[in-house]
Amino acid sequence: MLSLLVFLPLAAAAVLVAAPRITDAAARWLWVVVAAAEVILTVGIWATYTAPKPGELAFDEQVPWIPGVNSSYHVGVDGLSLPLVIMTAVVFLACAVYSLRGSERSRAQAALFLFLQCVSIGLFVAADLILFFVFFDLSIVAMYFVITGWGHGQAGRSAMKFFLYTFLGSLALLVGFIGLYIAAQPHTFDMVELTAATPLAGSSVTGGLVLGAILLGLAVKTPTFPFHTWLPSAHTDAPAIGSAVLAGVLLKMGTYGFVRIAMPMLPQSWRSWAWVIVAVGIVSVLYGALVALAQKNLKRMIAYTSVNHMGYIVMALGAAGLIAGSTAEARSIAVTGAVTQMVSHGLITGALFLIAGVLYDRAGTYELDAYGGLAGAAPKLATLFAVGAFASLGLPGFSGFIAEFQMFTGSIAAAPVTAVALPGIVITAALFLRAFQQVFTGPAGGRSVGFVDLRAHETVPTATLLVLSVVIGVLPAPLLALIEPAAATVIGLLGR
């Protein structure tokens, strides 16, 4: 089942590459159909999912791959990965629908995004470090081609920076993986076995170094301060759907790595370094928010809010490692909040980047002061942007609130000092309101004149993503029921 989910987009991509006769329009529809089939598959998996026992995975599949180094094709899901798998499928479907009106070279674009979907879902279901790394690295390669091929502005430069930076991260990650492999007896790359074994439990120096390598790799991808500098330029020059996938899905690979690899496999080192991780999270929250406030370019602004939103996750996960007294329940809430935030951020930021793409498509610029009074010409766009902005700043009723509330509850209970990150929320609120005012209110001027409002293929995906955010915000129970047992397991593993 999971293999079908992973490789169906790859098969479709192969068909698109191998058959040059397929017209661009047909390619776009094939893309939508496959992406929709993926969503249906993930919902089917969710419907038949029962939470696995700790130390096991649901829908487990394992085939030997490189027996020489004990690496296998091993996939499975649990409460940490399944929400992200569903979110990934939804974001990719939104991108497919958004692209229905077409851009140049649609066949190649569809093939590339289907490939990217394969590696993204593959990463979230991987239960083997090498398999995880394969998908991690391929996501970089695919995104590089998305930015160079369909980007604008200084796309070549930004793509190069993105590739170099994240490739550095992926190599650091690989060094860490090899460290885990060598330390485990018998040597293995299997995540389930490594989680059970915690190979570097006894050696704090090696454990710290290996954790350092893994954290570096994941921190670049997430990205956290001070490894975030690739993000704004990559986002600014990427096409709209590229940005949506980059922010919605690819950034989650970093934070997912924390809960899937770093925390369960190196619990002792994670606990020793928890304060550093909390500090990096808090700095990312505040720094990301402040720099976002200073931006004049809408896409750069949204990009920096991603640094801020990812910062909450890092802070909460760091706080989960601060073992003291009877805070286990609070720390479990922090982890639940972090995973909820990953889903929530994927939906909301995906929608915001698609909206930003519409601005560029119509007027050719992301500069906030190039617009004014746009609400008159484009009421639907204004409504959706307002909804997205409120969702992003964590207003109650949206998924962002559920996530941030839990993360702060858990973190402050474990470490009251994390309250210093609270102003991050206020700053984000300020910057979104200011951006909204600047672009949409006041007298119509600048590029707003003659602006064509959202068309159906733009409204539907954006609105769907935001509606899902509202659904999670109003009815969080099903999602939380999925995440909570897995979060408790992570806290249990961290306590070893």
Add this chain to the structure above:
Amino acid sequence: MTAVHVLGMLPEALVFAGALMVLIVGSYLPRRRLWWTRVIAVAALIGALIAGAVQMAGSDSSTFAGTFVVDSVTGVARVITPLATVLVILVAGEEISGSARESESYALLLSATAGVLVLSGAQDLLVLAVGYLLASIPIYALIGMARSPAAAEAAMKTYLLGALSGILLLLGVTLLFGGTGTTAYGELRGLLAEIPAPIVVAGSVGVVAGLLFKAGGVPLHFWVPDAAQGAQGFVAMFVTTVPKIGALIALYRLVEILPGGLAWPGLIGGIAVASMTLGNLAAFWQDDPRRLLGWSTVSQVGFLLVPVAAAGRSDLALPALLFYLAGYTVTNIAAFAVTTAVPAARELSAYRGIGRTQPWLTGALIVALLGLLGTPPLALFVGKLTTASAAWEAGAAWLAIAVFVNTLLSLVYYLRWIVPCLQTSTGVEHSAPQHVSVRVAAAAAGVSVALGVAAGLVFGVVG
């Protein structure tokens, strides 16, 4: 052990006989029928390949009084080497078909291939020296065959460096023989620990120097970029690929018999790091794709030396080396085949816009360059992974980290080549590419993907 199984060296004999046959037949054929010599050469190589594969399936044995071993390592070399030479000859057929030196080129390629095969099975210092000479001398001639000033310079450089390192190698052999009274590895293994360390060090350094020249590693690498740039395309492809197979396997076998207690893992590790770093830094600003690839092969030798440095201290070292060699061979051939497919493109900027006009060729180039970089799931990713794991297991984590730092460095120049391919064309018409080269490039790139995806199967053979 003393029995002489002549059949044990059947693949080597076939390749060498093929060389002689090509030479003789070629001198009687008119130019327009010289393609017969290509058929003979390919047939000899395929025969060697089959014979080698059949012997690999059997049990390990040695022949000629234990001086040549037929084991799984030799077996792997006997599969990769002829295959690589076949691909080179296919490309050569397109490049020099009907030219005056066609059959001689094939004969030289075949004798160098035979030398490489001898090197990879050698269990005796004198056999090693024979293999070295047999693999080196044809290469000097091949490089000079282009008759251009650049080729002449490259041939001269190669010859001078080769002569120097040949002398060092023979000197090393003499010293080791003088100290122990034997040249057979089986006896050296025990005796080397008993003679004074300076003799062992001086002798083995001499032999290592000779093999480093063959492999094109620092500090005897100076001929590689010049040869890659100045020689004909198929020659560049051959000399940067095939000799490395024999040289590195021979190096591994030699390092294995050196006594413990000497600092040779550090020495080999140091050479490895120097090779990868220097190769990468020098490749940074190259504008000629073949020269860029030439420097890239210098850095690849560095990666290939990592498992040699881990020899004997990690079970993963030998399979990692063999897998890396196999992956490197096909990937490097794919990259060079792209340059022979568009022989006129001698600057990176000439590849501008080729992505639209030549999708297959561009695809092969991207796979080859990302493959050399070590992107999963391509062959060299598994190679780099196992190589670094072996180094770490051998207690040299710094070497593993050096591998990845250098991988990052190499990304820069591989991307410098990929970027123009994807840019929109400047309106310059590309002439139609050479068909055979395109197919060789695509096929080799395909094998590189397959080797990575099916790494488990291959590991079962080499491990």
